[in-house]
Amino acid sequence: MANEVNNEVEESNTGETSTVEQAPEQTTEQTAASEPAGAEAPAASETPAAPAVPAVPTAPRTVAKPVTATAETVPAEVAPARKPAEEPQTGGDIDFGAILEQFEQEQTAYHPGDLVEGKVVGVSDRGALIDFGYKSEGVIAAEELAASEETLSVGETIEVVIKSIPAGDAPPMLSRSDAKLRKVWNDIEEAYKEDRTVTGKIVxxxxxxxRIDLNGIEAFLPGSQIDSRPIRSLDSYIGQDIETKIIKFSRRRNNIVLSRKVITDLVINEQKAATLANIDVGYVVEGTIKNLTEYGAFVDIGGIDGLLHVTDMSWGRLGNPADHFKVNDHLQVKVLKLDREREKISLGYKQLLPDPWSTVVEMYTVNSKITGKVSSVTEYGIFVELEPGVEGLVHVSEISWSKRSANPKRMFNKGDEVEVQVLGVDTEDKRISLGMKQLQDNPWHNIEQRYPVGTKIHGKVRNLTDFGAFVEVEDGIDGLVHVSDITWAKKLKHPKDLLKKDQEVDAIVTNIDAAGQRLSLSMKDLTPSAWEGFVATHRPGDVVRGKVSRFTSFGIFVELGEGLEGLCHIS
Structure with missing residues (x-):
C-alpha cells in the first residue's frame, strides 16, 4: 500500500506544478501500469515524495483523473499548454481509461481457491509476505507456518492457495499447507489414472x-488387500512404509482405497508359473512355512503353497505340528503329488529322513524283550513307541492272563514306560505285535498239580450265561459250572434263577484242559444225589408214597423226594 501512496503523491505533485510537465510523467506512469504489479516497488523508491505527503488528497483513487482537470485546478498562465492533451487521440496519445480497465481486469483474474505461484518477499513472526502478481502482497498466517514447521526464505518461489481477497485495503490471505495438500491430491489422482504405485506409511x-498416510492424505488399505496370502495379525505392519496401488479414488468424498495385493499377485503369479514349470514328483525343493494347522503346514516353495500333512512330517507319531515346526521356518521338502491344473502340491518331510522300518526285523526279533513308552491308549489296547517312528500294539488280550482284563485306559497313561515282548513283525504293513502277559507267570502251566480233579475250590461268580456260570478260581483262571451241574434239586432254565454275579460259591474240579485253558466245575457234586440215597434205602417191591408231579400219555410221574421222580406206567 505504501507503493500506491507514493505513486499517487507523485502524480498529484506533478499535476499541480504545470501541465507542460504532465505528459512525460504520464508516459512514465503508462509504462509502469503496463508492467506486472510487482514492478511497482522500484518506482516508489525512486520518487522523492516524502516532502509532499501532507498535500496528498484524502481520496487516493482520484489521482487517476489528471486528464480531466478543469480551469480551477490549473493556473491560468499555463492553461493553454493543456490543449495538445485535449486533442483527439493520435498515434502518440495515451488512453488512461483503457489502461485502468485492463488493470482492473487483471486484478479480478484472481479468486479465492486459486492455486498460484509467488515469491517470498518477507518473513516475520506475524507471517510471510508473498508476491503472487496481485496489486498487493498476500499473507501466510504465522500460526499455519508454525503448525507446518516449514521454514521459508526470502526470494524462494512457492505455491500457495488464495484463501480470501478482502474488498478493502486488507491483504489477501494465503495458505501454503492447502497448496501442498492440493498438490498431493493431484499427484495421487495422476497416479490413480496412470495406474502407478504410491508409497505411504502405515499409521x-x-x-x-x-490406515495409510500418503504425504498427509489418509487412505484405507483393507485387510484382504494387504497380501496375496491371508494375514493373521495387523499389528506387525504398523509403522512400516508400504507400496500400494490405488483401486478406488474420490476427491469429492475424500476417499482413497489402496491395495498391495494387486502388486504381490503379479509377483506371485510369475513365481508360481516358474515353479510349476520346473518341478515334478520326486523333486526336493526349498520352502518356507507360511501357516500351521492341526492337520499340517502350508509351505511356500516359490509363489505357490504346498501342503505338508502331519503324517508326512515324521516317521513317528506327531500330535501337534506346532511342537516341531514354526512359521517362517526354512526347510527342504519332497514333492509327493503334483496337480498342475488345480495347482495342488503334496509335500513330504519325513521322506528325506532314514526310514526306521528298514531295520526293524534286525532290531526287534520275535520273543525279544524291550522297554518302550506308551504313546497312545485305546479300549482295544495300548501303542508302545519302541523308537521314534516305530510303534507296536499290545492288544487287550495280551495285557494279562486274566480273561477279564480291565479297560486299558484305567491301567495305563500316555508316557508310561512298560516292558513288552515282541510277538510278531510285519514290515510290509509296518506293524509290530507286542505282549505283556508273556512276561508274567502263566497260571495254566501247573494247573493240574495245583487243582487236581476232585479238589474243592472257593470262588466268586464273575459272569452268568445261558449255559452256566464262570467262577474265578484265582487271578487268570476261571472255571465253568454248567447249568446242569449247579444243583440236584431241580432243573434250571438259567443260572440266574439260583446264582448272582459276585456271589461266592463252593465247587469241585471235575475236568482240566491245560492246553485249551479250560476248567470244569460242579456245585451239585458237593452233596450226595437224591438217587443214591433212595437206592441205598429201598429195594424192589417196597411200597412208597409220593406226589404226582406230572401227567404224560404213557403214564404219570410221581415225586418221591427232592429232585427224585418215579414213573408209573399206564400199563
Missing part, C-alpha cells in the same frame, strides 16, 4: 484394515 489399524 494405525482400523476396522477391517489399516
Amino acid at each position: 494405525d489399524k482400523t476396522k477391517g484394515g489399516l
Whole structure:
C-alpha cells in the first residue's frame, strides 16, 4: 500500500506544478501500469515524495483523473499548454481509461481457491509476505507456518492457495499447507489414472484394515488387500512404509482405497508359473512355512503353497505340528503329488529322513524283550513307541492272563514306560505285535498239580450265561459250572434263577484242559444225589408214597423226594 501512496503523491505533485510537465510523467506512469504489479516497488523508491505527503488528497483513487482537470485546478498562465492533451487521440496519445480497465481486469483474474505461484518477499513472526502478481502482497498466517514447521526464505518461489481477497485495503490471505495438500491430491489422482504405485506409511489399524498416510492424505488399505496370502495379525505392519496401488479414488468424498495385493499377485503369479514349470514328483525343493494347522503346514516353495500333512512330517507319531515346526521356518521338502491344473502340491518331510522300518526285523526279533513308552491308549489296547517312528500294539488280550482284563485306559497313561515282548513283525504293513502277559507267570502251566480233579475250590461268580456260570478260581483262571451241574434239586432254565454275579460259591474240579485253558466245575457234586440215597434205602417191591408231579400219555410221574421222580406206567 505504501507503493500506491507514493505513486499517487507523485502524480498529484506533478499535476499541480504545470501541465507542460504532465505528459512525460504520464508516459512514465503508462509504462509502469503496463508492467506486472510487482514492478511497482522500484518506482516508489525512486520518487522523492516524502516532502509532499501532507498535500496528498484524502481520496487516493482520484489521482487517476489528471486528464480531466478543469480551469480551477490549473493556473491560468499555463492553461493553454493543456490543449495538445485535449486533442483527439493520435498515434502518440495515451488512453488512461483503457489502461485502468485492463488493470482492473487483471486484478479480478484472481479468486479465492486459486492455486498460484509467488515469491517470498518477507518473513516475520506475524507471517510471510508473498508476491503472487496481485496489486498487493498476500499473507501466510504465522500460526499455519508454525503448525507446518516449514521454514521459508526470502526470494524462494512457492505455491500457495488464495484463501480470501478482502474488498478493502486488507491483504489477501494465503495458505501454503492447502497448496501442498492440493498438490498431493493431484499427484495421487495422476497416479490413480496412470495406474502407478504410491508409497505411504502405515499409521494405525482400523476396522477391517489399516490406515495409510500418503504425504498427509489418509487412505484405507483393507485387510484382504494387504497380501496375496491371508494375514493373521495387523499389528506387525504398523509403522512400516508400504507400496500400494490405488483401486478406488474420490476427491469429492475424500476417499482413497489402496491395495498391495494387486502388486504381490503379479509377483506371485510369475513365481508360481516358474515353479510349476520346473518341478515334478520326486523333486526336493526349498520352502518356507507360511501357516500351521492341526492337520499340517502350508509351505511356500516359490509363489505357490504346498501342503505338508502331519503324517508326512515324521516317521513317528506327531500330535501337534506346532511342537516341531514354526512359521517362517526354512526347510527342504519332497514333492509327493503334483496337480498342475488345480495347482495342488503334496509335500513330504519325513521322506528325506532314514526310514526306521528298514531295520526293524534286525532290531526287534520275535520273543525279544524291550522297554518302550506308551504313546497312545485305546479300549482295544495300548501303542508302545519302541523308537521314534516305530510303534507296536499290545492288544487287550495280551495285557494279562486274566480273561477279564480291565479297560486299558484305567491301567495305563500316555508316557508310561512298560516292558513288552515282541510277538510278531510285519514290515510290509509296518506293524509290530507286542505282549505283556508273556512276561508274567502263566497260571495254566501247573494247573493240574495245583487243582487236581476232585479238589474243592472257593470262588466268586464273575459272569452268568445261558449255559452256566464262570467262577474265578484265582487271578487268570476261571472255571465253568454248567447249568446242569449247579444243583440236584431241580432243573434250571438259567443260572440266574439260583446264582448272582459276585456271589461266592463252593465247587469241585471235575475236568482240566491245560492246553485249551479250560476248567470244569460242579456245585451239585458237593452233596450226595437224591438217587443214591433212595437206592441205598429201598429195594424192589417196597411200597412208597409220593406226589404226582406230572401227567404224560404213557403214564404219570410221581415225586418221591427232592429232585427224585418215579414213573408209573399206564400199563
